Amino acid sequence: MNDLADLFALPFMQRALIAAFVTGLAAPAIGTYLVQRRLALMGDGIGHVAVTGVAIGLVTSTSPTWTAVVVAVAGAVLIEIVRERGHTNGDVALALLFYGGLAGGIFISGIGGQSTGALQRYLFGSLTTLSIDDVLVTMVLAAAVVALCLGLAPQLFAVAQDQEFARVAGLRVRFYNVLVAVLAAVSVTVAMRTVGLLLVSALMVVPVATAQQVTRSFRTTIAAAMVLGTLASVGGLAFAAAASTYDVDATPGPTIVLLALAGYVVAWPVGMWLRRRARLRAPFPSGSAPEHEPTGEHPHQHGPGCGHLAVPHDDHVDYVHDGHRHAEHGAHYDEH
Amino acid sequence: MTSATAPAAVAISGGSVEIGGRPVLRRIDLTVEIGDFVALMGANGSGKSTLVRALVGLRPLSTGEVRLFGTTLENFHDWQRLGFVPQRATAASGVPVSVHEVVASGRLTHRRLFRPLTRADRAAIDEALEVVGLAHRRRDAVSHLSGGQQQRVLIARALAGDPDLFFLDEPTAGVDLPNQHALAEALGALKERGATVVLVAHELGPLAPLVDRAVVMRDGRVAYDGAPLRDHEAHEPWFADPHTHHHSAPDRRHDHVPHVASPLDPSDRGPR
Numbered sequence: 001m002n003d004l005a006d007l008f009a010l011p012f013m014q015r016a017l018i019a020a021f022v023t024g025l026a027a028p029a030i031g032t033y034l035v036q037r038r039l040a041l042m043g044d045g046i047g048h049v050a051v052t053g054v055a056i057g058l059v060t061s062t063s064p065t066w067t068a069v070v071v072a073v074a075g076a077v078l079i080e081i082v083r084e085r086g087h088t089n090g091d092v093a094l095a096l097l098f099y100g101g102l103a104g105g106i107f108i109s110g111i112g113g114q115s116t117g118a119l120q121r122y123l124f125g126s127l128t129t130l131s132i133d134d135v136l137v138t139m140v141l142a143a144a145v146v147a148l149c150l151g152l153a154p155q156l157f158a159v160a161q162d163q164e165f166a167r168v169a170g171l172r173v174r175f176y177n178v179l180v181a182v183l184a185a186v187s188v189t190v191a192m193r194t195v196g197l198l199l200v201s202a203l204m205v206v207p208v209a210t211a212q213q214v215t216r217s218f219r220t221t222i223a224a225a226m227v228l229g230t231l232a233s234v235g236g237l238a239f240a241a242a243a244s245t246y247d248v249d250a251t252p253g254p255t256i257v258l259l260a261l262a263g264y265v266v267a268w269p270v271g272m273w274l275r276r277r278a279r280l281r282a283p284f285p286s287g288s289a290p291e292h293e294p295t296g297e298h299p300h301q302h303g304p305g306c307g308h309l310a311v312p313h314d315d316h317v318d319y320v321h322d323g324h325r326h327a328e329h330g331a332h333y334d335e336h
Numbered sequence: 337m338t339s340a341t342a343p344a345a346v347a348i349s350g351g352s353v354e355i356g357g358r359p360v361l362r363r364i365d366l367t368v369e370i371g372d373f374v375a376l377m378g379a380n381g382s383g384k385s386t387l388v389r390a391l392v393g394l395r396p397l398s399t400g401e402v403r404l405f406g407t408t409l410e411n412f413h414d415w416q417r418l419g420f421v422p423q424r425a426t427a428a429s430g431v432p433v434s435v436h437e438v439v440a441s442g443r444l445t446h447r448r449l450f451r452p453l454t455r456a457d458r459a460a461i462d463e464a465l466e467v468v469g470l471a472h473r474r475r476d477a478v479s480h481l482s483g484g485q486q487q488r489v490l491i492a493r494a495l496a497g498d499p500d501l502f503f504l505d506e507p508t509a510g511v512d513l514p515n516q517h518a519l520a521e522a523l524g525a526l527k528e529r530g531a532t533v534v535l536v537a538h539e540l541g542p543l544a545p546l547v548d549r550a551v552v553m554r555d556g557r558v559a560y561d562g563a564p565l566r567d568h569e570a571h572e573p574w575f576a577d578p579h580t581h582h583h584s585a586p587d588r589r590h591d592h593v594p595h596v597a598s599p600l601d602p603s604d605r606g607p608r
Contacts, residue, residue: 036431151450158441161429164422165493168392168503169444170415208431216477217434278480 003245015135016127016237016252022142023187023194023203024233024256028211028225029149030183031204036160036218037180042079043201046188048098049075050197051105053189054122059112064122065137065189072185075101080181084174125196125253127237134193141190145183149222156180157218194233195253203229206260213264213271232260284313284325284336293335295326302326302333343406345370345501345532346391350400353383353390360386362556363400370500373523373533373546375564378553384536385423387553388503391534392420404501416445419494423505423536427486428479435481436474438489439464442496464495468522484515491522501532508537516542 007013034042053071057064075097082093109119159166159176167173191200211224236256243250302308302319309320318325318336326333344367353361361383368374376384389395391402393409402409427438443457465471468488473481478489487507494502508516520542526533527546540547552560
């Protein structure tokens with residue numbers, strides 16, 4: 001256990017922890033809006049395009065983070081334009097863009113004589129090799145994403161919920177659409193050092209999918225997703241670090257994603273149970289049976305806590321068991 | 337109805353709309369005075385929804401102009417005076433959303449950037465939920481509501497902005513009768529307050545007593561404009577395809593969608 005404490009005292013480990021924390025906070029924040037628009041895979045697409053940006057940065061020896069930001073933003077805006085214009089072949093156009101980005105990145109880095117190892121750091125994340133500058137950039141970008149996602153929440157929510165209504169409310173819908181695309185691109189580059197470009201979308205989408213198993217409102221969904229994302233990324237890093245003290249080489253990026261997925265696997269049955277319960281307890285539609293139909297011999301006395309499902313029906317309660325709905329009527333029960 | 341100097345609530349003059357090169361609205365002239373309750377009726381494909389979408393600026397006009405409260409659409413910025421209820425099967429989206437949150441988005445026209453809901457916002461949201469009779473469901477997810485209740489949520493969203501001109505696109509489509517009555521009650525409350533209402537409806541049902549004026553569209557033109565009609569009158573063959581009542585031989589009209597047919601398709605002759 002002391003080994004682990006020593007490990008977390010190391011500067012590179014602290015930098016990794018900070019990066020994991022802010023990534024886990026920012027990625028689900030923008031991811032919630034993507035899921036709301038049913039664009040869960042957009043983060044994946046931007047991640048593929050950003051590979052070209054990283055390769056350009058590596059080949060030209062400029063900061064891969066900034067070239068990735070520029071190319072990812074350009075790609076995100078292009079995706080948004082394709083989405084807005086194209087009605088029928090939108091997904092094919094997106095696919096072209098995704099694969100173009102990935103292939104372009106590998107092609108460019110090969111021409112530039114870069115080893116695939118350098119590119120791989122960005123494809124699968126390399127939390128433990130961050131410099132102080134990397135951490136600062138990550139923190140600033142993540143703070144910007146979180147501030148805009150929460151500060152402009154009413155506007156972004158309305159545009160994602162119902163574009164036509166938002167336009168008639170006088171909102172500049174195109175501006176907000178592009179803003180979401182740009183924020184998604186920025187969080188992709190924020191997360192690329194943590195979980196890598198190929199797994200980036202997981203951190204944007206999986207915490208949201210987990211949260212919405214048990215939530216009923218947008219506010220709680222986005223808040224819970226940000227908490228879950230942070231838990232997964234910090235927890236995943238800690239798990240990988242702990243494993244390394246036992247000489248097990250666990251890569252932080254995939255560990256984080258697997259932990260987030262484990263959260264979903266736990267939440268899913270809970271969500272199923274909650275939805276089933278809500279369905280069972282939904283009040284019966286009003287109106288009564290056309291005829292008075294008393295039940296036959298009924299030795300059991302229904303009441304609160306009698307063990308049978310009590311469902312509201314007009315001004316009384318029906319007790320549901322064995323395919324019957326029993327409502328109290330004087331000394332006997334009626335079939336409702 | 338109003339003094340000659342007051343501008344009409346909404347007016348379209350010589351308005352045409354093309355979709356994919358096909359004319360959908362043809363030189364429409366229509367003026368709705370402040371305080372009117374107008375029902376836009378007509379068969380599917382007659383252009384009634386397109387007309388409403390053109391009036392609120394969602395469909396660009398190829399000719400003519402729309403004026404809202406005397407101001408052309410391009411110069412109109414007073415969006416809080418407008419309440420729009422789009423044609424929707426559902427108010428749900430990819431993420432759970434509570435009834436309160438959907439209605440709260442109707443307050444956007446009154447809110448400044450980066451500011452939380454004010455007390456006035458909350459009061460307006462509560463009142464809107466009260467009017468449509470869903471105050472007790474405010475915390476529930478919209479997706480748990482029935483279709484008719486979701487439609488009432490969308491109306492509450494428009495109400496929350498406290499507008500004085502409402503556009504409703506088929507609010508009664510696919511809504512059961514008790515919900516239609518709840519809807520009629522909410523719209524009646526609006527009318528009492530002196531709101532102007534433009535309602536697209538295939539059939540009026542319980543809304544019929546509220547209507548002051550009926551406009552029947554046919555084939556992108558106004559075919560009738562005057563006193564309210566009973567439902568079956570709006571579907572007489574000289575207005576549109578007979579839809580619910582087949583008193584006469586069907587008089588087939590084309591709609592705006594090209595028909596794709598193959599030898600195995602069922603015959604499209606006769607009443608649909």
